[in-house]
Amino acid sequence: MLDTAFEALKKFDWGSDLAELAAIEDAAIAGHANPETREELENRLISALNGELTRDAQDYVCRKLAMVGTVASVPALAGLLVKKENSHLARFALERIPVAEAAQALREALSHVDGSLKVGIISSLGARRDSAAVATLGGLIGDRDPAIARSAALALGTIGNAESAQALTAAMRTSPINPQAIIDGLLSCAEAMLVSDQRAAASAIYKTLAADSHPRLVRLAATRGLLSCGSKQA
Amino acid sequence: MSLTTNSTRRDFLKTAGAAFGVPYIITSAALGNSERPPASDRIVVGGIGIGNMGRGDQGAFLGRKDVQYVALSDVREEVREKSKAVVDKHYNNGDCQTYNDFRELLARTDLDAVHVATPDHWHSIMVIEACRNGKDVYCQKPETLTLREGPLMIAAARRYGRVVSGGSQRVLGDYRKYVDPAWAGEFGKIKSINVNVGPLPQLCNLPVEEMSEKIDWDLWLGPAPWAPYNSKRCSGSFSINGSSWRSFSDYSGGGMTDWGAHHFGGATFICDVRDLQPEEITYFDEAEGKYLAYRYPNGLVIYHNRPKTENMYIEGTPGEKLAPKAVPTYKGEGGIYGDFIECVKTREKPFRDIESAVNTAVLAHLGNIAYQLKRSLKWDAAKQEFVGDAEANRFVDRARREPWQI
Numbered sequence: 001m002l003d004t005a006f007e008a009l010k011k012f013d014w015g016s017d018l019a020e021l022a023a024i025e026d027a028a029i030a031g032h033a034n035p036e037t038r039e040e041l042e043n044r045l046i047s048a049l050n051g052e053l054t055r056d057a058q059d060y061v062c063r064k065l066a067m068v069g070t071v072a073s074v075p076a077l078a079g080l081l082v083k084k085e086n087s088h089l090a091r092f093a094l095e096r097i098p099v100a101e102a103a104q105a106l107r108e109a110l111s112h113v114d115g116s117l118k119v120g121i122i123s124s125l126g127a128r129r130d131s132a133a134v135a136t137l138g139g140l141i142g143d144r145d146p147a148i149a150r151s152a153a154l155a156l157g158t159i160g161n162a163e164s165a166q167a168l169t170a171a172m173r174t175s176p177i178n179p180q181a182i183i184d185g186l187l188s189c190a191e192a193m194l195v196s197d198q199r200a201a202a203s204a205i206y207k208t209l210a211a212d213s214h215p216r217l218v219r220l221a222a223t224r225g226l227l228s229c230g231s232k233q234a
Numbered sequence: 235m236s237l238t239t240n241s242t243r244r245d246f247l248k249t250a251g252a253a254f255g256v257p258y259i260i261t262s263a264a265l266g267n268s269e270r271p272p273a274s275d276r277i278v279v280g281g282i283g284i285g286n287m288g289r290g291d292q293g294a295f296l297g298r299k300d301v302q303y304v305a306l307s308d309v310r311e312e313v314r315e316k317s318k319a320v321v322d323k324h325y326n327n328g329d330c331q332t333y334n335d336f337r338e339l340l341a342r343t344d345l346d347a348v349h350v351a352t353p354d355h356w357h358s359i360m361v362i363e364a365c366r367n368g369k370d371v372y373c374q375k376p377e378t379l380t381l382r383e384g385p386l387m388i389a390a391a392r393r394y395g396r397v398v399s400g401g402s403q404r405v406l407g408d409y410r411k412y413v414d415p416a417w418a419g420e421f422g423k424i425k426s427i428n429v430n431v432g433p434l435p436q437l438c439n440l441p442v443e444e445m446s447e448k449i450d451w452d453l454w455l456g457p458a459p460w461a462p463y464n465s466k467r468c469s470g471s472f473s474i475n476g477s478s479w480r481s482f483s484d485y486s487g488g489g490m491t492d493w494g495a496h497h498f499g500g501a502t503f504i505c506d507v508r509d510l511q512p513e514e515i516t517y518f519d520e521a522e523g524k525y526l527a528y529r530y531p532n533g534l535v536i537y538h539n540r541p542k543t544e545n546m547y548i549e550g551t552p553g554e555k556l557a558p559k560a561v562p563t564y565k566g567e568g569g570i571y572g573d574f575i576e577c578v579k580t581r582e583k584p585f586r587d588i589e590s591a592v593n594t595a596v597l598a599h600l601g602n603i604a605y606q607l608k609r610s611l612k613w614d615a616a617k618q619e620f621v622g623d624a625e626a627n628r629f630v631d632r633a634r635r636e637p638w639q640i
């Protein structure tokens with residue numbers, strides 16, 4: 001069954017019957033209870049991905065690697081991060097594979113891409129809350145491409161640790177390219193700090209953002225944050 | 235995108251005369267009359283996604299005297315034109331502005347609120363972006379596509395002090411024959427309730443089709459994986475069996491989320507667990523069929539598709555009667571739309587506040603994952619993750635196509 005499905009995968013394209021690949025889906029599910037089945041499936045998927053496939057078939061493989069991929073899948077997926085047609089589905093898998101090597105592959109790809117692909121990789125690092133990416137993302141807040149700068153600021157907000165807040169605060173002091181995203185990132189950091197009981201750090205962020213120089217929407221958000229700091233304290 | 239303040243139409247009108255420095259005529263429509271508030275007191279609304287559901291939402295807001303509908307966004311040119319014509323005819327002017335890209339609409343500083351009725355894969359991005367831009371939001375159901383989106387939407391709403399309402403009018407409207415006795419305590423302690431809804435979403439692999447409409451295809455796909463145009467892929471029909479985006483997992487949770495928003499929403503309302511999420515999902519695969527049992531921290535069980543059990547079947551405690559509670563309802567007048575507009579004015583939480591809407595959607599998402607993985611799951615609502623199941627945790631979210639991010 002699985003052999004037949006992998007044969008079908010070689011010719012799989014838009015309009016092909018997904019039922020022909022059902023055995024692959026079944027094996028991905030069965031892999032939870034049977035590590036050998038999972039490992040065999042992963043190896044076959046990697047091999048297929050390294051071969052000749054249509055874009056649709058490559059996408060399908062990446063979707064399955066998002067379910068069963070391990071560190072073994074990372075090199076094949078990393079190679080796709082820099083390709084316009086494949087970068088998203090490569091992230092589809094790498095964002096969800098819970099090994100450090102997947103995050104490392106995403107970080108390393110940053111220096112090889114630009115524009116939208118870079119934005120995508122930044123967003124995946126944010127979604128993984130990859131603290132090892134904070135320094136790099138901090139540098140990207142000042143990127144001349146506003147989309148990259150915005151994405152980096154939002155990702156730092158999602159990561160939400162003290163170093164993220166530091167990078168965002170530093171960017172706020174200079175001439176921020178995208179103040180809305182930096183402010184949103186800072187508010188997000190402050191909320192994470194409040195949850196982890198770092199009231200003083202959260203309060204410092206809120207006080208900065210409560211200043212008259214900021215728009216009313218931001219001042220109100222900061223004031224609500226300050227009240228939360230106070231109520232937590234009480 | 236520019237940084238916008240929370241300036242309202244009222245603020246704008248207060249300063250506009252001085253800013254422009256030229257005389258202008260105040261029309262009778264702007265001043266209002268005994269039946270319509272003056273323009274400065276109306277809630278200024280825009281709409282994003284004016285398809286089947288969006289048209290209905292737009293009509294509901296247009297019909298309100300306390301609303302001024304001024305802008306709309308849709309990726310289909312024909313929809314934009316027709317929808318603008320409807321709005322302009324209603325006001326007898328040509329003022330309604332149209333946008334292909336919703337970000338331009340959200341950047342307007344004169345809008346108080348927006349309604350969102352795009353396919354589900356767009357909801358979280360648009361709701362969060364609207365909050366960042368100081369807009370209140372009425373978002374059609376199902377509000378989320380993944381589990382991770384819900385907490386981020388709630389956080390954005392709370393962060394910016396926004397009123398964000400989910401969209402199921404059926405939660406309060408369809409189940410009163412169960413809600414009223416349940417809240418009156420007549421069932422005693424409710425042990426379980428059954429919800430019948432489906433089907434599950436499916437992967438879409440429709441063939442390439444020549445584009446038969448003027449649509450910004452890249453923007454329609456947005457954060458979803460790239461795929462070639464096919465009219466069924468982007469059809470807004472209410473089909474959940476392969477003939478519309480509602481059927482496909484890249485854009486929707488299938489019938490589980492589409493009708494689940496109503497049925498699960500009704501069940502959680504009946505049982506008064508709208509503020510909770512389940513902690514355990516048990517998967518059954520028996521001769522009579524596959525079904526689920528969601529167990530809540532308070533002991534309640536919500537069954538899904540329990541064999542030979544009717545929708546909303548309630549198992550109470552015979553002979554027991556609990557103290558009655560007042561049934562929550564809409565504020566203002568005009569159903570769920572009136573509730574939203576009233577809350578925009580008063581800053582109260584709407585009946586379908588985003589948090590309870592998200593809690594409903596969580597049931598559907600957890601169910602989809604349990605059925606796909608064919609196994610029971612434990613869910614930690616506080617951490618928003620599956621307990622001891624790294625593979626299931628891979629389904630909590632999915633990467634968005636560049637350049638879209640939440």
